[in-house]
Amino acid sequence: MAPEPATTQDPDTMDERVSAATRELATFVSRTRTEDLPADVLHESKRCLLDFFGTAIGAVHEEAPTIVARTMQAMGGQPQAAVLGTTARLRATDAALVNGISAHVFDFDDTHIPTILHPTTPLYASGLALAEWRGGTGADLLAAHALGYELSARVSVALYPEHYDIGWHMTGTTGTLGAATASARLLGLSPALMPHALGLAATQAAGHREQFGAMTKSFHAGHAAEAGLLSALLAEGGYVAAPDSLEGRRGMFSVMSTRSTPEDLTSGLGDRWEIFRNGIKPYACGVVTHPPIDSVRSLGSEHGVRPEDVESIELQVHPLVAELTGKTNPLTALEGKFSVQFACSIALIEGTARERQFTDANVVRPDVRSLMSRISVVPSDQVPHEAAIATARLTDGRELTIRVDAATGTPGNRISDEELQEKFHDLVDGILGRERAELLATRVWQVDRATSVADLIAAATPAG
Amino acid sequence: MAPEPATTQDPDTMDERVSAATRELATFVSRTRTEDLPADVLHESKRCLLDFFGTAIGAVHEEAPTIVARTMQAMGGQPQAAVLGTTARLRATDAALVNGISAHVFDFDDTHIPTILHPTTPLYASGLALAEWRGGTGADLLAAHALGYELSARVSVALYPEHYDIGWHMTGTTGTLGAATASARLLGLSPALMPHALGLAATQAAGHREQFGAMTKSFHAGHAAEAGLLSALLAEGGYVAAPDSLEGRRGMFSVMSTRSTPEDLTSGLGDRWEIFRNGIKPYACGVVTHPPIDSVRSLGSEHGVRPEDVESIELQVHPLVAELTGKTNPLTALEGKFSVQFACSIALIEGTARERQFTDANVVRPDVRSLMSRISVVPSDQVPHEAAIATARLTDGRELTIRVDAATGTPGNRISDEELQEKFHDLVDGILGRERAELLATRVWQVDRATSVADLIAAATPAG
Incomplete structure (x- = not known):
């Protein structure tokens, strides 16, 4: 033309x-x-x-x-x-x-x-x-x-x-x-x-x-x-x-x-x-699983529930959760990311669900499998995708209900700087070593005073 | 996700x-x-x-x-x-x-x-x-x-x-x-x-x-x-x-x-x-101007018409020609590309309308301007965009009509290998020099026998 x-x-x-x-x-x-x-x-x-x-x-x-x-x-x-x-x-x-x-x-x-x-x-x-x-x-x-x-x-x-x-x-x-x-x-x-x-x-x-x-x-x-x-x-x-x-x-x-x-x-x-x-994502899996993970984590962190105390957990979730993460028999770490039962089980057992929780070994662990078999998923149009309701029946006869309205990491439920740094360490320590990772985090928190990014980059580079 | x-x-x-x-x-x-x-x-x-x-x-x-x-x-x-x-x-x-x-x-x-x-x-x-x-x-x-x-x-x-x-x-x-x-x-x-x-x-x-x-x-x-x-x-x-x-x-x-x-x-x-x-484009301007350029060129090449023989030329063209290339007073080389009158005039005067014809000097040359003033454009829905009709009235009283149905370079009117090489030289000689350009063209025509592209590239590189 x-x-x-x-x-x-x-x-x-x-x-x-x-x-x-x-x-x-x-x-x-x-x-x-x-x-x-x-x-x-x-x-x-x-x-x-x-x-x-x-x-x-x-x-x-x-x-x-x-x-x-x-x-x-x-x-x-x-x-x-x-x-x-x-x-x-x-x-x-x-x-x-x-x-x-x-x-x-x-x-x-x-x-x-x-x-x-x-x-x-x-x-x-x-x-x-x-x-x-x-x-x-x-x-x-x-x-x-x-x-x-x-x-x-x-x-x-x-x-x-x-x-x-x-x-x-x-x-x-x-x-x-x-x-x-x-x-x-x-x-x-x-x-x-x-x-x-x-x-x-x-x-x-x-x-x-x-x-x-x-x-x-x-x-x-x-x-x-x-x-x-x-x-x-x-x-x-x-x-x-x-x-x-x-x-x-x-x-x-x-x-x-x-x-x-x-x-x-x-x-x-x-x-x-x-x-x-x-x-900011706290968990290393699809964002739709975050509300149920939050609800199950709360059982442990707020109510002292241990995996062995659980008779059953019913998760009421948005229908997308089952559609996107409905794998009930995950065999690899990757498949574990598509299994809300696995993600919730490992979150209760290990206290969180970061990248290091999603391993080939974890998805087939007997204690994880046992807990997974006690978790059921009930899709409900009444539950928004940022929410979830967990109803746990415990072996002592108690019943606990946890309702999550805004998943951790979303604007309604921000993670703290400390929690963010925990996520960071979880990802970085294995690559840089703990000490260097801490140095990098420190330099990030102080970056507004840095005259160049050279020190940041140096700390993000493994020794040797 | x-x-x-x-x-x-x-x-x-x-x-x-x-x-x-x-x-x-x-x-x-x-x-x-x-x-x-x-x-x-x-x-x-x-x-x-x-x-x-x-x-x-x-x-x-x-x-x-x-x-x-x-x-x-x-x-x-x-x-x-x-x-x-x-x-x-x-x-x-x-x-x-x-x-x-x-x-x-x-x-x-x-x-x-x-x-x-x-x-x-x-x-x-x-x-x-x-x-x-x-x-x-x-x-x-x-x-x-x-x-x-x-x-x-x-x-x-x-x-x-x-x-x-x-x-x-x-x-x-x-x-x-x-x-x-x-x-x-x-x-x-x-x-x-x-x-x-x-x-x-x-x-x-x-x-x-x-x-x-x-x-x-x-x-x-x-x-x-x-x-x-x-x-x-x-x-x-x-x-x-x-x-x-x-x-x-x-x-x-x-x-x-x-x-x-x-x-x-x-x-x-x-x-x-x-x-x-x-x-393959023979002329260094928008493809819609190619049929009228062809028609005016034919006046010269087939009928021996010289610019000074022309009393008037009427171009019947597809309406897009006037819409896209209707500049009647181009002042720069670039504007000349958007003037069908200029492109046709220079094509009759110099025999073609390649890149070297589109210069700041050419668009204001008195002989070019004179011929441009004698060319009129008549948009017509009856003329397909690959066609044009030029009707020339000559100073000796004759009237010639040239009809182009498929512009030069289109599949219905392919340009020959020789014409293609002329276009090539027009673009390349000023950069590589004539001799090297000829060497490059020769190597292209023989490229199916080359064991690598090294000789092609060498010929496409200016000396020194």
Whole structure:
């Protein structure tokens, strides 16, 4: 068709065809001063950082990141950024790709509850790699996360649920815009350059839900990080995108959704923060099993019930629980993640249900099997998906009923910083060793005072 | 939601959940022997190769590939493959990206006429880089193109026009599948591994038509080459995609189109070849102007009409011509591409309308302006878009009418190998010098006998 105009960008002047919403977002993301960001927003970003290190480091030896790291190493690059949890260093875009895949492999990374976006993985996978390569203080990194979270969550809200229902994997699509935002912020792009970064990201947004259940699902999260970072670098270099890449007639919103609510992009921008709708997963399995796990854990932690005291437990749950996690005879760790009976049994026996509870050995342990046989699942349309009711009959004749209304880790029931750090250690200690993991956690809690991310990265690298 | 299974690929056994069509395509692409490909198919692939070198080398110093090459060089990589027309070498995926962008910048690359896919750019941008890095004979390269063309054109036919009408840029989307196919073929992937390469490519397919008119349009073509190549490399490395990534419930066809005709994927596979519906552009401007340019050129070449003989020319054309190329007062080379009067005038005066005719100087030349003022455009619904009627009144009182039914370069009016080479020289001589350009053309015509692509690449590299 028509050849493209050779127009060069003017970094100081916003193209007048940029839509009002994109203009406002671009200015907000580029111009908001880090010191003006609310402290509680930045604290959430810090929590997300610790959770990101946990999920990324914990899964780094899994097959998906290993294959991709090996493929990229064969093509080489400057050693600009660490593969977290290893001594390998790749060029920044490759590190973003691999760390983004790692952090999503266990499906244990955080969730923007209203849209099922996993926001943090693309944000920190790109932002950390870029900050390591090109510089940036700890506060810069937190601000890049907070602003990237805000933008990608708002775009997600503007497109949800139609975009998701068509079959797009939110983390792959709007996650790319988040990574571009975080990266552009760290690069200090002007408001006028921001729409080019967002446009390049929007037109690379990708990832089909058909890949759920395959290794390629986690590729989407890494791809979002990589493509977003590249978009910001290209915009910095002068690459030109269409002025209205989001809301234009053939832009992302129109092409990738049947409906959108662009007013959600900017309504209350700077006053209310999407990051307060973040969920952090306490258990290493599908989010629908979390309310019943909570209910069974409470039997032990609040009522002193031991496995051998249980005659039977009846779980009233949302119908999706049985549909998605109804395996009654799991034979592997992975199948255990799809068995609500196993997850609840191990949670009562070991006190929690983190990654280390889901092992091939645990799913066939006689004591676990015995308890599983005493747990029944009753699907009920009356139970919302964030709730569950456990009714336990004990061997001494007592009957206890526990009702969970907001599962642990959701905004209505936040996990504490201490609980978050426990999850982190559970994932990381086996890779880095306890001492180094503690050092890393300490540095994360103090990251707002760090003049660079070098000490963070050093602590995320195993000795030797 | 659910964590992904750690299932490793078995390169010898096709997953039984792979759809029948994907299975047939995978086997066809993987198992068809190069020596069994029809000679006329391979000759078309050879013509496409010459045209690819022309468009990629001719535009290599344009802003888009220059910015991207500079960005990738800052991140580094093994010097695996050439940026065609330069002495720079990048890692294979970067070379695929940059060469793919170059080859699309002038919008002068070939077209699968029924679907407006620009098939060759992603195919050779990925295939050449991979063959240079990992090895492959000239015949291997041609076969990879022919089979990649077939697959990407068939997927395009299965999705056209709904997929395009939604706003997807075909070259960015189905082009990714083409590049994955060509790359997987060159890597010798088994039929069982092919669906993983295609699945990784499908879930990365991207590019919105909103970017038409911006530099990012050509990024799509490079991105398709890069993402397709990476998909094949990851599949080779053992990365696992969903078994039914194209036709599955949340797969590419369902997510990215409102309608598809999967029967087009395999109907007559191996008997009829989509490459015979390829168009090669003879003129460096929008394809709608090609019929009127042909009609005016014929006045000169067939009837000896000189510009000064013309009293007036009336062009009856499809309404799109005036809509897309109706600029009557172009002031720059780029605007000249959107002026059918300029394109026809320069074509009569200089005998053609290639890239070198579209200059800032030419659009304001007095003789050109004079002839332009004597050309009028009459839109008519009666004229198909591949046709035009020129009625010339000459100063000697004669009236001539020229009717064009199939524009030069379309399947109904193929350009000869000699004309193709003229186009090539027009693009390349200024970059490589005439002698080297002739050497490159000679090597392309003999590529089926080459034991590697090294000599091709050497000839595509400027001296010193």
